[in-house]
Amino acid sequence: MTDTPSADPQKTAGSPAAPPATPPGALSEAMSGPASSGLARRGALEDIARFFRRLQWALLFVAVGALIWVLTPVLTPFATALLLAWLGDPVVARLQARGMSRNSAVVLVFSAMLAFAVAVVLVLIPLVSSQVQTLAESFPRYLQWLSGTAVPWLEGRTGMEVSSWLDPQYVLEQLRRHWESASGFAGDAIGYLTRSGFAVLGWVANLVLIPFLTFFFLRDWHLLVERARALIPPRRAVLVATLARESDEVLGSFLRGQFMVMLSMGLFYAAGLWLVGIDVGVLIGVAGGLLTFIPYVGPTTVLVGGVVAALVQFGDWPHLAGVLAVWGLGQLLESYVLTPKLVGDRVGLSPVTVVFAVMVGGSLFGFLGMLLALPVASVANVLLRHLHRGYLDSDFYRGGAAPAAAVGDSPGAEPPRA
Numbered sequence: 001m002t003d004t005p006s007a008d009p010q011k012t013a014g015s016p017a018a019p020p021a022t023p024p025g026a027l028s029e030a031m032s033g034p035a036s037s038g039l040a041r042r043g044a045l046e047d048i049a050r051f052f053r054r055l056q057w058a059l060l061f062v063a064v065g066a067l068i069w070v071l072t073p074v075l076t077p078f079a080t081a082l083l084l085a086w087l088g089d090p091v092v093a094r095l096q097a098r099g100m101s102r103n104s105a106v107v108l109v110f111s112a113m114l115a116f117a118v119a120v121v122l123v124l125i126p127l128v129s130s131q132v133q134t135l136a137e138s139f140p141r142y143l144q145w146l147s148g149t150a151v152p153w154l155e156g157r158t159g160m161e162v163s164s165w166l167d168p169q170y171v172l173e174q175l176r177r178h179w180e181s182a183s184g185f186a187g188d189a190i191g192y193l194t195r196s197g198f199a200v201l202g203w204v205a206n207l208v209l210i211p212f213l214t215f216f217f218l219r220d221w222h223l224l225v226e227r228a229r230a231l232i233p234p235r236r237a238v239l240v241a242t243l244a245r246e247s248d249e250v251l252g253s254f255l256r257g258q259f260m261v262m263l264s265m266g267l268f269y270a271a272g273l274w275l276v277g278i279d280v281g282v283l284i285g286v287a288g289g290l291l292t293f294i295p296y297v298g299p300t301t302v303l304v305g306g307v308v309a310a311l312v313q314f315g316d317w318p319h320l321a322g323v324l325a326v327w328g329l330g331q332l333l334e335s336y337v338l339t340p341k342l343v344g345d346r347v348g349l350s351p352v353t354v355v356f357a358v359m360v361g362g363s364l365f366g367f368l369g370m371l372l373a374l375p376v377a378s379v380a381n382v383l384l385r386h387l388h389r390g391y392l393d394s395d396f397y398r399g400g401a402a403p404a405a406a407v408g409d410s411p412g413a414e415p416p417r418a
Contacts, residue, residue, distance in 0.1 A: 072367075072369075076368045077210045080214075086221075088113060090252075095109070110214065134279050138313075145312045229241075247379045250382060251378040253343055254293075254374065254378070260342045264289075264338055272285070272330070275322075275326075276319055277322075278323070294351045294354075294355065302327055303327050306323035360373065361373030
């Protein structure tokens with residue numbers, strides 16, 4: 001029986017030592033270094049490309065705005081005709097749904113719009129002009145009532161010396177001075193328009209061109225919509241269709257619905273104050289109806305104007321009660337009948353947004369800007385609503401943290417303490 005030879009201790013001690021084993025984590029980190037740097041470089045390039053794309057869109061918007069500002073006189077009749085065609089297209093669609101051909105429906109709707117415009121020019125404008133003349137003739141009587149009745153009554157009730165800082169003679173002098181300057185400005189403007197043949201020709205051409213363009217825009221509205229839809233990339237078609245539908249609802253709820261409310265309330269207030277016997281009742285009613293879209297301003301105009309006119313003209317309780325009755329019935333009609341039926345409960349433009357948009361559009365692009373202010377504001381309102389919704393769903397708003405239950409159930413996490 002032989003023993004197995006044992007290893008030589010000197011040979012074992014003199015042999016080179018084996019290299020230490022590389023940890024698996026270090027090897028993966030060494031291999032992933034170039035890949036992570038490539039991903040970072042690619043992400044930086046994508047960010048730069050995204051920035052330049054946004055810069056191109058911004059420059060495009062600026063260029064379009066500058067072009068609109070330069071072509072404002074030319075684009076005004078086209079924008080007016082497009083707005084009128086947009087207002088009349090739903091009526092044409094309803095008539096088509098009842099079996100009428102599109103051409104017949106367009107002719108019928110266009111004839112109704114033209115008849116309404118002619119009626120406004122022939123009836124309402126002369127009536128309002130006569131009311132303004134009546135107010136101008138009665139103005140000294142209003143000032144006399146202010147200095148002889150209103151100011152003493154206010155001083156007796158409040159104990160304040162209003163007449164010391166509100167001198168009726170000074171107010172009358174200032175009003176006369178500004179009235180004369182306004183009359184002089186109006187005369188100069190009329191004289192300029194009379195002398196300037198090109199301005200008169202342009203004004204007449206716009207009056208003729210707007211109905212002509214409205215008819216053809218109204219007839220071809222569905223074709224214009226289809227051509228605009230064909231230009232939208234397919235991957236963005238659903239989003240653009242959603243934004244366009246919501247913008248149409250927002251704008252329609254204000255322009256179509258609120259316009260009918262304003263017209264109805266103007267006619268109601270004007271007829272009611274005229275039946276009461278107020279000389280300037282039509283003027284007060286029309287002004288209150290036009291200002292109905294601003295909360296409290298339209299009704300306050302009718303209330304204050306009607307009460308003051310009744311006190312100055314009659315000075316008795318029956319006519320004052322008649323004015324209050326017309327105002328109260330108007331509030332009930334607007335709140336419970338017209339606004340729910342015509343405007344509805346859709347989210348639209350706030351009155352502050354409407355006034356701000358119209359003022360900004362008018363200051364930038366004149367009458368064309370006032371026409372485009374509400375469509376642009378409605379689209380911006382819808383876009384901001386979608387951006388706000390996306391912001392609430394973003395990781396930046398949520399913080400990128402998982403829910404508490406998921407964190408607590410992860411392996412190795414400490415159990416929650418009582």
